[in-house]
Amino acid sequence: MAGSDTRERILQTSLALFNAQGLAAVSTHRLAAELEISPGNLHYHFKTKRLIVERLFRRFEDRLSLLNDSASSVQAIDDLWLALHLRFEAIDAYRFVYRDMAYLCGEYPTLAQRAQALTARNLLAAQALCESLVATGVIQATAEDARMLALQIVFTTTCWLSFERLVPGRDALKEADAGMAAFYTLTLVSPYVSSESRAYLHYLRGKYLG
Amino acid sequence: MAGSDTRERILQTSLALFNAQGLAAVSTHRLAAELEISPGNLHYHFKTKRLIVERLFRRFEDRLSLLNDSASSVQAIDDLWLALHLRFEAIDAYRFVYRDMAYLCGEYPTLAQRAQALTARNLLAAQALCESLVATGVIQATAEDARMLALQIVFTTTCWLSFERLVPGRDALKEADAGMAAFYTLTLVSPYVSSESRAYLHYLRGKYLG
DNA sequence: GTCTATATGCGGATAGAC
DNA sequence: GTCTATCCGCATATAGAC
Numbered sequence: 001m002a003g004s005d006t007r008e009r010i011l012q013t014s015l016a017l018f019n020a021q022g023l024a025a026v027s028t029h030r031l032a033a034e035l036e037i038s039p040g041n042l043h044y045h046f047k048t049k050r051l052i053v054e055r056l057f058r059r060f061e062d063r064l065s066l067l068n069d070s071a072s073s074v075q076a077i078d079d080l081w082l083a084l085h086l087r088f089e090a091i092d093a094y095r096f097v098y099r100d101m102a103y104l105c106g107e108y109p110t111l112a113q114r115a116q117a118l119t120a121r122n123l124l125a126a127q128a129l130c131e132s133l134v135a136t137g138v139i140q141a142t143a144e145d146a147r148m149l150a151l152q153i154v155f156t157t158t159c160w161l162s163f164e165r166l167v168p169g170r171d172a173l174k175e176a177d178a179g180m181a182a183f184y185t186l187t188l189v190s191p192y193v194s195s196e197s198r199a200y201l202h203y204l205r206g207k208y209l210g
Numbered sequence: 211m212a213g214s215d216t217r218e219r220i221l222q223t224s225l226a227l228f229n230a231q232g233l234a235a236v237s238t239h240r241l242a243a244e245l246e247i248s249p250g251n252l253h254y255h256f257k258t259k260r261l262i263v264e265r266l267f268r269r270f271e272d273r274l275s276l277l278n279d280s281a282s283s284v285q286a287i288d289d290l291w292l293a294l295h296l297r298f299e300a301i302d303a304y305r306f307v308y309r310d311m312a313y314l315c316g317e318y319p320t321l322a323q324r325a326q327a328l329t330a331r332n333l334l335a336a337q338a339l340c341e342s343l344v345a346t347g348v349i350q351a352t353a354e355d356a357r358m359l360a361l362q363i364v365f366t367t368t369c370w371l372s373f374e375r376l377v378p379g380r381d382a383l384k385e386a387d388a389g390m391a392a393f394y395t396l397t398l399v400s401p402y403v404s405s406e407s408r409a410y411l412h413y414l415r416g417k418y419l420g
Numbered sequence: 421g422t423c424t425a426t427a428t429g430c431g432g433a434t435a436g437a438c
Numbered sequence: 439g440t441c442t443a444t445c446c447g448c449a450t451a452t453a454g455a456c
Contacts, residue, residue: 006440021316022316024316025316027430027431027432028431028432028433029430029431029432037439037440037441038440038441038442039433039442040433040440040441040442040443041439041440041441043434044439044440047433048432048433049431049433099312100312101372102232102310102313102372103234103310103312103313105375106235107234115376117378119376119378120377120378123377144419148397151394152397152398155366155369156365158376159365159369159372159373162311162312163369165315166311166325166326166329167330167333168327168329168330187358187362188398191402192401214421216421216422237449238449238451239450247421247422248423248424249450249451250423250424250451250452250453250454251423253451253452254421254422257451257452258450259449259451
């Protein structure tokens with residue numbers, strides 16, 4: 001069959017450990033121990049740690065690309081909220097990527113380029129999204145405003161979950177709150193939202209600022 | 211005299227190497243080689259790598275705290291621009307701290323707590339700054355808007371320089387552009403700026419969007 | 421203060437038996 | 439596919455001479 005069961009278990013466990021303990025802290029030995037297989041067996045499935053990381057990175061790219069593809073179908077505030085929510089969930093599922101980005105780029109320069117390319121695609125998708133919101137009258141903004149807003153959205157979705165762990169009062173071990181992150185991102189959009197579309201914003205404000 | 215010359219050279223060179231190559235990539239051997247001293251001599255001055263990192267982190271804290279102390283004296287857009295500029299310069303001078311934060315927290319849990327405490331102080335300073343801007347009429351915002359704006363400013367100053375390296379077209383090796391970063395941060399404030407204070411914003415827009 | 425030499429452990433990766 | 443055993447190199451840290 002397509003890929004053995006062990007191979008998939010390795011990828012799942014790697015992802016969980018990278019997310020929980022950091023890319024640098026998870027050695028191939030620890031990984032094998034967690035999987036209850038031998039280091040030799042691990043090497044049979046993935047000749048290098050790099051290959052594991054690259055495979056996970058590709059899955060992350062694929063998942064984000066899927067979300068990017070539907071960017072221009074966002075045509076209302078609640079569409080936007082859902083899109084942001086799904087995006088933060090995806091980033092949280094692979095949170096080691098953005099969180100350990102500097103280390104990752106240093107160790108695997110190939111991935112540094114891929115990360116830049118991914119950011120470029122995210123920017124294009126966010127611009128399409130903002131243009132769609134302007135076209136449907138959900139927000140009112142000049143072309144330049146829309147471009148800056150797209151940049152803000154990409155910046156925020158990329159970095160927010162990493163930043164959140166620095167804010168006191170949030171438990172670093174607890175899973176990230178995608179809803180909270182999405183709400184925060186919406187506040188960036190809020191100054192541009194036309195009066196007819198503010199209802200959903202107020203609903204969310206009540207929900208997350210209680 | 212207070213601290214030998216070698217000790218200070220170690221700190222300066224460490225900072226430069228950490229910034230340039232990443233905390234994880236700079237071993238004590240590389241550091242000693244760069245300094246043209248022996249690993250044994252390095253160990254004489256700093257028993258562990260951790261002590262070097264902690265000392266640099268403290269300097270970073272001190273430099274930001276100085277800037278935080280003057281937050282409530284910001285009373286015009288050009289004050290704000292200067293304050294942001296100085297802040298980005300400080301963060302850029304110690305850019306390894308925020309860029310390698312995840313690795314740093316994993317290796318030195320003590321510093322994870324200090325980083326949270328630092329973020330808390332930054333948030334308080336940013337809130338004071340926003341309140342000052344509201345009080346002087348430079349911006350118009352509800353108390354809740356001001357709190358969110360403060361959060362946005364801290365988030366941006368903390369993460370922007372790391373994010374910037376992901377945006378294609380910027381050379382990762384080139385030093386960061388504190389002016390560009392400050393301009394970006396100002397766009398967050400711009401929706402709330404009262405009409406009398408927009409002149410400086412337009413001047414900066416012309417300068418950085420040329 | 422500075423050196424040479426070295427201890428000790430861990431990390432990635434491999435060889436070869438089963 | 440999975441194991442045991444092992445190699446090699448690097449990293450932190452140390453000992454002890456000068």
